[in-house]
Amino acid sequence: MSTATYALADTKTMLRRNLLHAKRYPSMTLSLIIMPIVMLLLFNYIYGGALESSVGGGEYINYLAPSMMLMIPAYVSVGLAVLVATDMTKGIVNRFRSMSISQSSMLNGQVLGTTIQALIGVVFMTLAALVIGFRPNADVLEWLAAFGLITAVIFALSWLAAAFGLVAQNPESASNLPMPIVMLPFLSLVPASTMPVGVKQFVEYQPFTPIGETIRGLLIGAEIGNNGILALLWIAAIAIGGYFWATSQFRRRIN
Known part of the structure; x- marks a missing residue:
């Protein structure tokens, strides 16, 4: 077997470990599904009436739902950063180092596992939005393109979150580092044109x-x-940027 084949097999093993961890501790997965839906309901039913005029007519839910789908990629970055920091501080990585496995597979499995869990959350978020009135007019290819883009966002933010977890001193500090990312999707819940100068430019370019x-x-x-x-x-x-930062930090921590 080639080195790449071994690395792929080890990544599958680490992915299975990540998914089994999620199965044994379902509270994180449930919060990943429930909390974004709660936020969707909050903004639609509590603030929707006041914000509807800002989107130029039409149902606010149709403007809100696509932006809310990005809450989940931002939200999972916190959980992954904590997971990576926990692994680094509890000694499990030292145990893996003593085994004949690909070092890159440790991070690969965590990133891929988080991506799968986040996609499940996006599916539930979309279903909830459809139930409360979201009416997209996309065809199959447009739906695939939208979910492909969301998957790419999750994958990218997961590598950045892994880097946060590696530079953090402990899981508690790791939970704080991604917080600016969690806040950024909120800025796209209304058009930037409704915002004052300065804020408008920041929102347009974030x-x-x-x-x-x-x-x-x-x-x-x-x-x-x-x-x-x-x-x-x-x-x-x-x-x-997240990939190279995470992998360089990982090599520095284990060597």
Whole structure:
């Protein structure tokens, strides 16, 4: 077997470990599903009446739902950072080092496992949005493109979250480092045009705005413009930067 084949087999083993961990401790998975849905209901039914006029007519849920789907990729970054920090501080990594396994598989399994769990959360979020009135007009290819984009966002943020977990001194500090990422999707719940100067420019150029506008365009037919290109560039930058930061920190911690 080649080195790449061994690495792939070890990644599958670490992915299975991550998923079994989620199965044994279902509270995190349930919170990943329940909390974003609670936020969806809160913004739609509590703030929706006041915010509906800001989206230029139509049901606010149609504007809200695509942006809320990005809450889950941001939300899981906290859990993954804590998971990585916990593994690094509890000695499990030293046990893995004594075994004949690919070092890269440790992070690969955690990132892939988190991506799968987050996609489950996005599916439940979408179903909840449809129940309360979300009415997309996307065809099959547009749905696939939207979920492909969301998957890429989850994957990119997962590598960044892994890096946060590796630089944190303990799981408690790891839970705080991704908090700015968690807050950014909230800025795309209303159009940037309604915001004051300074805030408007920040919102327009933060990564979740073009990503949210692209998903919104795919699902409800809003104009995408150059947001699609900007979204892909942001995702690529986050994924590449997060990957190299995480892997370099991991090598430094275990050597």
